Amino acid sequence: xxxxxxxxxxxxxxxxxxxxxxxxxxxxxxxxxxxxxxxxxxxxxxxxxxxxxxxxxxxxxxxxxxxxxxxxxxxxxxxxxxxxxxxxxxxxxxxxxxxxxxxxxxxxxxxxxxxxxxxxxxxxxxxxxxxxxxxxxxxxxxxxxxxxxxxxxxxxxxxxxxxxxxxxxxxxxxxxxxxxxxxxxxxxxxxxxxxxxxxxxxxxxxxxxxxxx
Amino acid sequence: xxxxxxxxxxxxxxxxxxxxxxxxxxxxxxxxxxxxxxxxxxxxxxxxxxxxxxxxxxxxxxxxxxxxxxxxxxxxxxxxxxxxxxxxxxxxxxxxxxxxxxxxxxxxxxxxxxxxxxxxxxxxxxxxxxxxxxxxxxxxxxxxxxxxxxxxxxxxxxxxxxxxxxxxxxxxxxxxxxxxxxxxxxxxxxxxxxxxxxxxxxxxxxxxxxxxxxxxxxxxx
Numbered sequence: 001x002x003x004x005x006x007x008x009x010x011x012x013x014x015x016x017x018x019x020x021x022x023x024x025x026x027x028x029x030x031x032x033x034x035x036x037x038x039x040x041x042x043x044x045x046x047x048x049x050x051x052x053x054x055x056x057x058x059x060x061x062x063x064x065x066x067x068x069x070x071x072x073x074x075x076x077x078x079x080x081x082x083x084x085x086x087x088x089x090x091x092x093x094x095x096x097x098x099x100x101x102x103x104x105x106x107x108x109x110x111x112x113x114x115x116x117x118x119x120x121x122x123x124x125x126x127x128x129x130x131x132x133x134x135x136x137x138x139x140x141x142x143x144x145x146x147x148x149x150x151x152x153x154x155x156x157x158x159x160x161x162x163x164x165x166x167x168x169x170x171x172x173x174x175x176x177x178x179x180x181x182x183x184x185x186x187x188x189x190x191x192x193x194x195x196x197x198x199x200x201x202x203x204x205x206x207x208x209x210x211x212x213x
Numbered sequence: 214x215x216x217x218x219x220x221x222x223x224x225x226x227x228x229x230x231x232x233x234x235x236x237x238x239x240x241x242x243x244x245x246x247x248x249x250x251x252x253x254x255x256x257x258x259x260x261x262x263x264x265x266x267x268x269x270x271x272x273x274x275x276x277x278x279x280x281x282x283x284x285x286x287x288x289x290x291x292x293x294x295x296x297x298x299x300x301x302x303x304x305x306x307x308x309x310x311x312x313x314x315x316x317x318x319x320x321x322x323x324x325x326x327x328x329x330x331x332x333x334x335x336x337x338x339x340x341x342x343x344x345x346x347x348x349x350x351x352x353x354x355x356x357x358x359x360x361x362x363x364x365x366x367x368x369x370x371x372x373x374x375x376x377x378x379x380x381x382x383x384x385x386x387x388x389x390x391x392x393x394x395x396x397x398x399x400x401x402x403x404x405x406x407x408x409x410x411x412x413x414x415x416x417x418x419x420x421x422x423x424x425x426x427x428x429x430x431x432x433x434x
Contacts, residue, residue, distance in 0.1 A: 087334075098334070098337050
C-alpha cells in the first residue's frame with residue numbers, strides 16, 4: 001500500500017495530497033495545472049515536499065518530521081514522464097537496459113515481447129514514432145524492477161488510433177507484472193478503463209476519490 | 214634556433230596540459246553547472262581568476278607554491294620531483310591558465326543538457342556519478358571537445374606564467390611564445406617572425422576545429 005500524506009508549496013501553488021493507494025492501478029485525474037505531475041515528481045523524489053510523508057509498503061521514502069528524504073535513484077520508483085526522455089545518444093537496447101537491476105528476474109526478451117519492441121532494439125531514438133517511444137520508455141522503466149510505476153499521461157502524445165493500440169500494453173503490465181501503477185490522465189475514459197481507484201485533483205487539492213478511502 | 218624542436222615541445226606540453234586539465238575541469242564544470250552548495254560563487258570566481266589576473270602574477274603565485282621551499286614544492290622535493298625551471302613547470306603554467314576556458318565552455322554545455330534526461334536516469338537507479346558519466350557528459354560532448362581545444366590553444370599561447378616558473382631555457386623550457394619574446398628581445402626579428410607564423414597557424418587551426426565542433430552541435434540541436 002502506498003500512503004501519500006504531503007504538502008508541497010511552489011510559488012503561489014500549493015499541492016495537498018492525503019491518500020492511500022491500495023489498488024493495482026490508481027488514476028490521478030484532473031485538469032492541467034491541477035498538480036498531477038508535481039505529485040508524481042514528489043513520489044519519484046524529483047521534487048521535495050514542504051512537509052509530510054510518502055511511504056511505499058511501509059518503506060519510508062520521505063518524512064519531513066524525521067528528516068528522511070530518500071534520493072531518487074534509491075527509491076525504486078519507475079517513472080515514465082510525459083516527454084518520456086529516452087536518452088538520445090543511446091540505442092533503444094541501451095536505453096531499455098540502462099536501469100536493469102542486479103538479480104532482475106524480468107528478462108529483456110520478456111519485456112521486449114510483451115511491449116512488442118523486439119524489432120526496435122537496434123534502432124536509434126530519433127527514428128522512433130511517438131507510440132514506439134512510449135513503449136520503449138515503459139520497457140526501460142520496467143527493466144529497473146520498480147516497486148511502483150508512475151505514468152504521466154502516457155497516451156497524451158499519441159493519436160486516438162495509437163491510443164487504442166497502446167492501452168492493451170498497459171493492461172498487460174498491470175495484469176502480468178503486477179507492479180502497482182499510478183497513472184496520470186485527464187481523459188475520463190482512460191481512467192475508467194485502466195484504474196481501480198480514481199483520485200480527482202483540482203488546483204492542488206483532492207476533491208473526490210473513488211472508491212472512498 | 215630550431216623552430217621544429219620548439220614547435221614540437223610546445224605542442225607536446227600543451228597536449229599534456231590539456232589532458233591534465235580535463236579531470237578537474239570536468240568536475241568543476243559539473244559542480245558549477247549543477248551543484249547547489251555554499252561557496253559556489255566563490256569557487257566560480259576562483260576558477261575564473263587566472264583569466265583576468267595578469268598572467269605573470271598567476272605565475273608568481275605558482276612559483277611561490279612550487280618553489281623548493283614553497284608549501285607544495287616541499288612535498289614534491291621530498292618525493293624527488295623538481296618542478297621549477299623544468300618542462301613540468303611549463304605544463305603546470307599551461308594547465309592553470311587553460312583551465313578556466315575549459316571549465317567555462319564545458320559548464321555552458323552542461324547547463325544546456327536537458328535536466329529531464331538526468332531525472333530519468335536517476336529514477337532508473339543511477340546515482341549522481343553514473344548520471345554524470347553516462348548521460349550528462351555524453352550529451353555535453355561537443356562542449357567538452359570545444360573546451361578542450363580552447364584550453365589547448367590557450368596553453369600554446371601561454372607566456373606570462375610560463376616565463377615566471379619555467380624561464381626560457383633553450384631546448385628545455387622554451388615554448389613558442391617564450392621563444393618569440395626572447396628572439397625579438399635579442400634582435401632576431403626574422404627568426405621570431407617564423408615562430409609567429411607557426412603560432413598563428415596553430416591558433417587558427419585550433420579555433421577552426423572549435424568552431425566546427427560548435428556549429429555541428431548547433432545543427433544537431
